[in-house]
Amino acid sequence: xxxxxxxxxxxxxxxxxxxxxxxxxxxxxxxxxxxxxxxxxxxxxxxxxxxxxxxxxxxxxxxxxxxxxxxxxxxxxxxxxxxxxxxxxxxxxxxxxxxxxxxxxxxxxxxxxxxx
Amino acid sequence: xxxxxxxxxxxxxxxxxxxxxxxxxxxxxxxxxxxxxxxxxxxxxxxxxxxxxxxxxxxxxxxxxxxxxxxxxxxxxxxxxxxxxxxxxxxxxxxxxxxxxxxxxxxxxxxxxxxx
Numbered sequence: 257x258x259x260x261x262x263x264x265x266x267x268x269x270x271x272x273x274x275x276x277x278x279x280x281x282x283x284x285x286x287x288x289x290x291x292x293x294x295x296x297x298x299x300x301x302x303x304x305x306x307x308x309x310x311x312x313x314x315x316x317x318x319x320x321x322x323x324x325x326x327x328x329x330x331x332x333x334x335x336x337x338x339x340x341x342x343x344x345x346x347x348x349x350x351x352x353x354x355x356x357x358x359x360x361x362x363x364x365x366x367x368x369x370x371x372x
Numbered sequence: 373x374x375x376x377x378x379x380x381x382x383x384x385x386x387x388x389x390x391x392x393x394x395x396x397x398x399x400x401x402x403x404x405x406x407x408x409x410x411x412x413x414x415x416x417x418x419x420x421x422x423x424x425x426x427x428x429x430x431x432x433x434x435x436x437x438x439x440x441x442x443x444x445x446x447x448x449x450x451x452x453x454x455x456x457x458x459x460x461x462x463x464x465x466x467x468x469x470x471x472x473x474x475x476x477x478x479x480x481x482x483x484x485x486x487x488x
Binding site for chain 1: 389392393394395397398400401402403406467468469470471474475477478479481482485
């Protein structure tokens, strides 16, 4: 972890070469975390946590974002008191070509089948 | 679970429409289970558990196969005292097009990068 500098505290992220497939799949295997990933994919940019509604407690939500960050699926940074989240699309595409898109497509297809 | 009939006992499997993406991703997020899936994919057919070497205890191995079966990733059946395992490729391809292949490709690519 990097020390706080001014208003921007830095959060720990794996470098691209530290990202592991099993960690990414685990991160994506939870419905709440998948919801975050799908919202970020749809937004095509960064979103504050407060912009993504999850029907869980604040501490559970924080846990889910941390799993996503520590597995290398998202990048988080502070802007003042808000945490901004963005998908690490480039890193994931370089490491696991096609994986993220096939997972996003599978999630959309399942929603459609289940009428969600 | 179906009752035993003669020498072929049947194991419980989800029907295709009961298979869920989150369960499949969870099943694939473990290195031992991924190893089983990759060996079955390479074999292009059924393999007995004894044909797939996992560096874990028998009970842990049984657990991993059960997770794979109950999530809908593999089909297991008894032949005498042997359990035969096969990937549910058709079901997975119908539900989640491209997903299994992108995961298998990602696993192979990671092995190559890590020199595994």
